Amino acid sequence: MVIPARSTAHERNAAYLLEQRLEKIYGIQVDVVADNIKTAGNILSVGATVYADYDFTAKKTGSYAVTAFDGGVSIIGNGNRGLIDGVFRFLSEFCDYEVYTKDVIRYTEEKSLCVPKNTKIESTPFFEYRKVDTVSTGDAEYALANSLNSQIWFSNEEGGVIKYLSLFGHSLTNQFCKRDTYFASHPEYFALRDGKRVDKQLCLTNPDVLKIVTEEVLDLLKKSHDPTADLQIVSLTQDDNEEYCTCDNCRALDEKNGSHAGTMLTFVNAVADAVKVADPAYKNVAIDTFAYQYTRTCPTNVVPRDNVIIRLCSIECCFGHTIDDENCKENVLFLQDLNKWSKICDRVYIWDYINNYSETFLPFADFQVLQRNMQLFYENGAKGVYEEGNYYMDICNGEFYELRSYLLCKLMQNPYREDYEELMLDYLTQVYGPGGTYLKEFIDLVSSRSVTKTKHLHIRQQPADCLPGITATEIRKADKLWENAKNAAKTTQQLNEIKRSELCWQYWKCCRMKGEYSPLRGLYSYMKSHKELYDKIVALGNTAVGEGAIKYLRGNSFSIYFLPPTKWESKYDGKLWHKLDPFADWLYERLEELHG
Template sequence: MLCVTFLLALLLAAVLCCALAVEHGGIDLCAMRGWDIVVGDDATPAERYAAEEFREYLGRATGTWLPLPGSAQASTGHVLIGPEAAGRDAAAFGPEELFISVAEGRIAICGGRPRGTLYGVYTFLEDYLGVRFLTADHTYLPPQAERVVNSQIIAPLERTYSPPLSFRWPYFGENVVAPAFSTRLRINTVTDDPRLGGRTPMGLISHTFHRDLPSRVYGTDRPDYYALHSGRRLAPFPNDFATTQPCLANPDVLRIITQKVLGQIEADPTRRNVSVSQNDNAKHCQCDACRAVDEREGSAMGSVLAFVNAVADEVAQHHPDVKVGTLAYQRTRRPPKLIRPRPNVQVQLCSIECCVMHPIDDPACPLNVEFCRDLAEWGRVCDDLRVWHYNTNFSDYLLPCPNLRVIESNVRYFVQNNVRGLFVQVAGNERWAQLTPWEASAIASPEGNVLGAELCDLRNYVIANLLWDPSRSGQGLMDEFVDLHYAGAAPPIRRFIELVHDNAEAKGLHCNCFGRAADYGIDERVAREGLDAYAEALALAESDVVRTRVEKASMAAVRAALEPVWNAETAEDVGPDLAARMRPLARRLFGLCSRHGVTYASLHNTIGQVRRRLQATLGLPDV
């Protein structure tokens, strides 16, 4: 009885507040019949699409479908989409800055070009209608009863927002295969489609020397173009990515790479940066000239940055609006003592050595302390600092990884330290990193980023929302996703996620983004409780749709339970009793992988490779 009385009181209070807000010029979003949607004659494709998206989700949420296009004179109220319709100057906004205004009989949503208006519409739908873009095939709309209690009344307001990160890329395959969905999450690196606002003209800073100076082309005749390492020149190779580096003191190397860079810019006048960066290996040149620079500067970045600056000087002469980006990665992560990046040089700092289970700025985490020092030093000398961060376990994409709790603090720490762009690398294979930065975003499973990694949908939702607005609560986003996506099956799933994190924290573990089960605290107890939790969740799932979502998430628990045999090489390593217990789990896991498009088990191993190995070790030919 007390509960019923409370709900009635809450409903009455909501109604009174609604009436008061409307009386003072507010708007009831559930009472907009007679309104229309107005876009300007010069509206961009993204602004027209923004109007369509507003109409679609307002209609689905409230049952009111407004005419589009409307007339600014005819209706009782107007939703004005885009700068012209709203009477604002698009040039006064940043490219992703949004503006929302609510007054009696009028809602105006506009912003900068190309994406500000579109992002303004999604912000409005989320903040005032309770819409949540959870996955590509699951957009949550509050039910009618919730809308009544929570009210859809908006008091008069004006608000603006401009994201602190101008480059936002959570590298999930789920975004690449669904560009409209990625746009709703305000990811600005996935699609060129002008209706979706296109992508930022700043590309990912990535490895390029293997492509711009291939030793298979130059190495036979000119081995001096390549690194002198351990007493020999490292050339030629079929692929330089993991095998060699250029000799950055060689003037011909500078000439060739500068010409390549200028050609890339001229081939695509829309781009606003170009990468000039090391290959993915530590075999930097040790010739007298390169070594002298690196020893003087106290970092292998000395010779790299001197070279990048020289390229940047040429770029500045011909293309003053284009920047040159380079990676601060592994042996080049530490800033040089004396050499400073040119004003048109971008530095992308990579956190690959960092512990994934503790916040980046945790002073008690030895793996993270030096990274924070390097980040602070780069922030003092570089005007355009970016970060390449990692939120996966490259050794095992399906294994539970206790790194969800640190996402919020890490993103916020980067922003507080003047980072302008954040690339979050997740599950992918070895091919993706060898693509150009412009190719990489167009590649989906199985050739670049991959689908179906551990809790990928949850991770994508949390990361994308924090990249857009780092002030949000990471835990709040996790709770929101789990509650809305898994509905009645949410409690046991949340319990397992908490167990994975609590267990790792209690053990005081430290590990980077390459680990085995024990490195992350995944033991027999965690695996057993995971299977129990997902069995309970499947029993609680109230529909086939929810059951499918739970099954996808359950792959992590099934993979954990297979740990005793996961790395076995022969049947003798397993034994008949253990093999008999593991066979049903193996069948279950590979069936789930097939249903959910999982193609890679780790950075270098496909699901097919793992399946064939377990077929042999478990005596299981039918998986």
């Protein structure tokens, strides 16, 4: 392996990453030498060596190339991440190195490394910012191998990260011009609602608020800014409520712009201007704000500065139809908003959602729209994508969250890849074993039944609205697919993964009183099936059924035996039926004795 004689720490680290993984795969240690030293044999060139013949002048930051030359292969990239991504692309293409989850990694069993002489791989990032939520995406190897560049912190030598120096979101009132600091003494800094100041949002036309926030942002940059990073972001974003200011000045500016984004963007632009002139080193700093709920509509009389990012949030969308589906009103409006923002802003990021936050164990059948939506984000000007998923998987893990994240990582790298279905099947068979083929059939089935022309998939969907098109015959088919998958498992790990994902199907059936959860099968069968499902959920390490403090699991006997899983949570603590727990336990014990 050859690196430049005057190599950077970044190039040395890339070579180290490649060397370590080649040793793991082939069991041999590869010598790393400078390019001014004569070597015998085939050359694996890493970085801007004398063997690298590639011009990145017109390429985006993060681009890379893997090319064969007479006597070797060259891996080269630009920006902090380009070379690292090139290394992992080389490993994937020629060593079959694939990181599916933080615990499942595959690589070739061949003893020789062969690269075709005509190899010429070139890649330019579709999105400059890439982030997905799950457990595995927080793992260093997974993040590097799957080209996530904002998930966890890496030094620039390790590939760098697009870092939010501030809070990731909802920073106004929580980090900048904090309510705890200013509301008691200066209520006029905060939103006027029904003639009264409230601490939910800021009054963005108050000049003192602008002065405070600007000073706090500049102070943050003095302490935390890294001029060598590719991009650093400070978020100036509304808190997570709709209590925007209605004072005369804010109302007038909003009315002038036809949107509450009028006050927000005018305010953010002023801070962005101050950042731009404060220090030339801040040229890699962008100020970020939301187009979210009441600020989602594009304003008509103000445009973002060139150092401002607009993060457009899809929270109101249907996630079972593509965003260009004309039969889906919510999605048509979202795509219109994306188009309008992209016309006035060169850096629109998407904040998308891939999870049911109310009933997280229910099937979230969105696999049929992921690729088309990613294509539409790109085609309509998005420069970054954040997929907010099940970030609380450590306490609520069922369904196919890791699969979804893996596919999205691949789609962020190339939304137009032609092997999407094969990619999904490959993941399922690697993680779940031979039974993965049956799980692919199940996913295809529920994906085809997740929505209708009038029924949609939302992020707080209730069981009654989930899988509206599914038939009794298909329910029986799905049951058989899960049984076949479990029977095909070769290892305990594979079987446990199948059982964990099966919770989504069992949870849905229990909520909808289908199959073994039907009361028509008799009282004992009804109670027994409910208890077994609750015990499975707990045995697999789950302590919650959704997002937030009200969604923690509670083991109240009456609820478990007689009520749907949506009532097995802390929201219902203290209800009258809990006084019936002793009776429920007694009844179940008698029925167990009776049924032997």
